[in-house]
Amino acid sequence: MRLRRDFWTFSALAREAWKTLIDARSIFYVLPLVAVLAGITGGVLALDASVNLDHQLVVADRAGANVLTVRAANQRDKVQISRHSCEALASSPDIDAAGLALPLRDAYVPQFGRTVPVIGASASLLPQLQSADAVVGSALTKGGAPSRLTIPGAGNALTSVRGAPQPDAIGTNSAIVLPLSVRTQSASTCFVIINPLRNATRAAAVVVAELDAVGGPVIAQPASVPTFDPVSGFKARQDQFLPVVLGAIGGLISAALIATQGSAWAAYRLSGTSRRSLATIFTLLCAVPGGLYALTGVAFTAVVMMVVHSPGAVALEMLAGGCAWTAIGAAASLFVVARQPTNLAKDR
Amino acid sequence: MYVKVTDGSLRFAERTVFHGIHAQFVSGEVSAIVGPSGSGKSSLLACIAGELELSTGTLEIATGSSTEPPDPTNVAWVPQGSNALGPRSAMDNVMIGPLAEGSDPSTAAQLARDALHRVGLSSVAHQRARTLSGGELQRLAFARALSTNRPIILADEPSASLDAKNTHALADLLAALRPTGIVIVATHDPILIESASRVLDLRRA
Numbered sequence: 001m002r003l004r005r006d007f008w009t010f011s012a013l014a015r016e017a018w019k020t021l022i023d024a025r026s027i028f029y030v031l032p033l034v035a036v037l038a039g040i041t042g043g044v045l046a047l048d049a050s051v052n053l054d055h056q057l058v059v060a061d062r063a064g065a066n067v068l069t070v071r072a073a074n075q076r077d078k079v080q081i082s083r084h085s086c087e088a089l090a091s092s093p094d095i096d097a098a099g100l101a102l103p104l105r106d107a108y109v110p111q112f113g114r115t116v117p118v119i120g121a122s123a124s125l126l127p128q129l130q131s132a133d134a135v136v137g138s139a140l141t142k143g144g145a146p147s148r149l150t151i152p153g154a155g156n157a158l159t160s161v162r163g164a165p166q167p168d169a170i171g172t173n174s175a176i177v178l179p180l181s182v183r184t185q186s187a188s189t190c191f192v193i194i195n196p197l198r199n200a201t202r203a204a205a206v207v208v209a210e211l212d213a214v215g216g217p218v219i220a221q222p223a224s225v226p227t228f229d230p231v232s233g234f235k236a237r238q239d240q241f242l243p244v245v246l247g248a249i250g251g252l253i254s255a256a257l258i259a260t261q262g263s264a265w266a267a268y269r270l271s272g273t274s275r276r277s278l279a280t281i282f283t284l285l286c287a288v289p290g291g292l293y294a295l296t297g298v299a300f301t302a303v304v305m306m307v308v309h310s311p312g313a314v315a316l317e318m319l320a321g322g323c324a325w326t327a328i329g330a331a332a333s334l335f336v337v338a339r340q341p342t343n344l345a346k347d348r
Numbered sequence: 349m350y351v352k353v354t355d356g357s358l359r360f361a362e363r364t365v366f367h368g369i370h371a372q373f374v375s376g377e378v379s380a381i382v383g384p385s386g387s388g389k390s391s392l393l394a395c396i397a398g399e400l401e402l403s404t405g406t407l408e409i410a411t412g413s414s415t416e417p418p419d420p421t422n423v424a425w426v427p428q429g430s431n432a433l434g435p436r437s438a439m440d441n442v443m444i445g446p447l448a449e450g451s452d453p454s455t456a457a458q459l460a461r462d463a464l465h466r467v468g469l470s471s472v473a474h475q476r477a478r479t480l481s482g483g484e485l486q487r488l489a490f491a492r493a494l495s496t497n498r499p500i501i502l503a504d505e506p507s508a509s510l511d512a513k514n515t516h517a518l519a520d521l522l523a524a525l526r527p528t529g530i531v532i533v534a535t536h537d538p539i540l541i542e543s544a545s546r547v548l549d550l551r552r553a
């Protein structure tokens with residue numbers, strides 16, 4: 001038996017597939033709609049995973065998981081860490097803030113009507129100190145900070161701002177923080193806040209190497225060691241494959257719709273259309289919604305790019321999902337291609 | 349041009365579909381292949397189309413002084429029932445034949461218009477196929493076959509779902525198609541058998 005060939009041009013086949021897809025009365029019209037919905041779903045899932053990660057990071061941050069406390073390795077040593085070397089860490093990559101934080105005294109503050117702890121801290125550790133004379137710990141006030149503070153020994157009309165919540169390990173949330181005196185040139189402890197997306201334990205060796213300390217060796221330890229690493233969990237999460245799974249399901253839906261239209265495909269085959277050309281139409285019938293799916297997912301991710309972690313990776317996952325839609329849909333339709341046209345003609 | 353079957357037989361595993369067939373189908377005639385269900389009418393059409401191969405015997409297509417084996421590209425099929433792209437227009441349905449032959453869209457449209465005119469469907473050319481009646485769909489299938497300009501038209505039970513009036517109209521259409529080439533109809537419809545120029549009865553073969 002001879003292998004049948006035809007003379008369809010690719011543009012004509014593409015036009016046939018396009019007309020089949022965009023006709024509102026065609027059963028295939030549902031595919032672009034499903035593709036857009038699935039694309040949005042894929043984007044929403046990525047957004048949800050990022051929001052979950054952010055929440056877990058906030059919890060871990062508050063517990064001090066990304067705070068390294070650098071102090072003497074041996075408690076008997078009287079170690080002094082250079083303020084300059086500690087504050088200089090703040091400009092290192094992967095480090096959000098670094099500096100000294102020393103308890104100064106407890107002082108009666110009239111604006112609060114009670115005695116509160118006063119801490120001196122580096123502006124490199126608490127950047128809000130660059131714009132105000134004092135930072136009121138976030139736990140001291142629920143609303144805004146008093147515009148002026150009176151702190152005995154420090155001043156009567158200090159400008160103040162309410163501090164952003166800091167990791168508990170630094171101890172500034174329940175205190176009033178003043179800029180550290182220029183006379184303070186060293187301390188026994190240096191606080192380093194690592195980027196939440198980085199592993200604090202792994203950064204410890206680098207931090208220790210950068211510090212200038214006298215009086216003995218120093219050690220950098222996380223203020224709290226979490227039992228669960230949110231970033232590793234995010235990277236290993238199984239739902240990152242959901243865009244591909246959604247694409248595969250889309251491909252199977254496409255193939256199922258194709259299989260229900262045997263009578264229509266018979267019209268092509270009995271008019272001289274070869275198996276290869278029919279397979280091309282089927283591939284296009286899957287590729288268009290697959291592409292639309294990927295495009296919608298990528299567009300959604302672009303819109304929420306500032307919120308989604310690793311938007312590039314999410315875009316790649318969506319593209320992989322689009323490819324899965326096309327490949328699985330086309331492959332699952334091959335049995336229709338393989339059928340004898342006279343048998344296809346009997347489908348109703 | 350003619351199709352010649354010499355001592356043709358077809359077997360599927362242990363089952364013999366037909367055997368000892370001698371027949372000749374000639375250009376300019378409408379030939380009817382008749383016989384009860386299961387007698388091999390559709391299978392013989394599939395052999396002529398090159399979709400199936402005879403188990404024994406020969407099947408040749410003679411063009412001028414040369415003969416060649418069956419070639420699907422010589423054949424236009426009109427299947428049992430009414431296969432059509434329902435949501436698409438009658439024009440679109442007919443155009444797929446010429447497009448498969450490599451015609452550009454405007455040429456294909458002209459061929460489709462001509463074919464629709466020949467089967468009397470010009471007035472519904474832009475109507476969706478799913479809105480056509482059974483008889484119109486059957487004529488649409490013939491228009492699709494005609495639009496390819498293939499020399500052999502095979503029709504498998506084309507009147508299966510038609511009433512008497514539409515079957516008579518179909519018989520008239522088949523008669524009009526005689527100059528087109530070789531027209532072979534597998535049927536057990538007495539109206540179509542009566543209108544055929546030549547009848548091959550598989551029960552007697």
